[in-house]
Amino acid sequence: MLFEQIATGGCQSYLLGCPDTQCAVLIDPEISQIDRYQGLASRYGVRIRYVIDTHTHADHFSAAHRISETLGVPTVMHQVSPAPHAGLRLGDDEMLIVGNLRIRALHTPGHTRDSMCLVVGDRVFTGDTLLIGGTGRTDLPTGNPEQLYDSLFGKLLTLDPALLVYPAHDYKGRTHSTIGAEIAENPRLQKRDRAEFVQMMRELNLAAPTHMTEALRTNMTGGKTVSQLLADAAAKVPHIGLEELRRHIDGGANNLLVLDVREDAAFRSGHIPGARHLPRGQLELRVNEEIPDPTMRIVTCCEFGKISTLAAATLRELGFMRAVALDGGMKIWRDKDYPIET
Known part of the structure; x- marks a missing residue:
């Protein structure tokens, strides 16, 4: 045997x-x-x-x-x-x-x-x-x-x-x-x-x-476990690093949309400069009016980088094929003293 x-x-x-x-x-x-x-x-x-x-x-x-x-x-x-x-x-x-x-x-x-x-x-x-x-x-x-x-x-x-x-x-x-x-x-x-x-x-x-x-x-x-759900979502989407995103923002790039999917209070307390707010719980209901161009490059972000990964996977399922997730979240962004807009 x-x-x-x-x-x-x-x-x-x-x-x-x-x-x-x-x-x-x-x-x-x-x-x-x-x-x-x-x-x-x-x-x-x-x-x-x-x-x-x-x-x-x-x-x-x-x-x-x-x-x-x-x-x-x-x-x-x-x-x-x-x-x-x-x-x-x-x-x-x-x-x-x-x-x-x-x-x-x-x-x-x-x-x-x-x-x-x-x-x-x-x-x-x-x-x-x-x-x-x-x-x-x-x-x-x-x-x-x-x-x-x-x-x-x-x-x-x-x-x-x-x-x-x-x-x-x-x-x-x-x-x-x-x-x-x-x-x-x-x-x-x-x-x-x-x-x-x-x-x-x-x-x-x-x-x-x-x-x-x-x-x-x-x-x-x-x-599925929560970990499985996150792993499956992460396997479906590309990611962008914090430093790369900051370089885009500092360079004044207008070819991408930072989409903050946290709740309202978290967004108001501080977010990436120029980010648009669309809570994850309202994503499917509001995405058509908030993001009318399905070819737009979208970077989703949240507090720890998990919900944003789910959001990016959902956006791709909805046809926004240039959606990517931020590798990390607002906590690390703040810890690095990167610019914050309130």
Whole structure:
């Protein structure tokens, strides 16, 4: 079996492949590693056939939907997953056949309602059901401590103690464990009485994951993160630097329009000399009357250079093909003591 473990901070994802048939699967991919996954697949000479999420993640952004669209392969999740983009749904004890690999799904609700573990040969990919030295939390949407107890003690921990455990997260640099080691040493698994385990889980009082709402929104629906939206916009538009724009302004150039897309109060407090004001929220509604010449060269600007990038991408979609975004924003412009008009 071809095997590669990819760490992204504390997130763990996995590429598994069959060397005889050059077929592979990705398990729990993270959005920032898409190019790396494709590079690894090329290096091993395998084609990714399935992209699997062991559950609906609340603490990182899944790459499953984007990779499945790019490669034209199914996203695989459990039957009860809320994600509409899951093209293949597995029930308990059902298998994926990938070349000579047999990937068996175990439904293990508790961390989330749709959590599943994947048994492949001598190892089990436990998602967030079982972690090294811990377990998944149960206080997030669809979590349930009673279900987690049943999934652990009634199913997962009854597997061969020699099975290697590969979780979806580990924040201490550890790569794997075994079922036997976790039974013996995992502090949470020492609470073997159901009521004691449930009480322990309910009293953990953990902080909410960073970006939880955005992660749940995007992972449940296949929507885009804010970072994805900005990256997609940046890929569609050219940019102009702050120094280049200042040279144009200082030289008295009249062949470009600086379009400030901030709100009114921010514009009034100080803007680039000669800039025209058109808030981003009114862009589509007012652009025809404000900028009647679609061939005009337009430089959009905002406070930090993000909203202006979205605005420039929108202008290009509307037919203003010479729209570009300022690389940076008014904050850096002010920090450089460049001229300001109020």
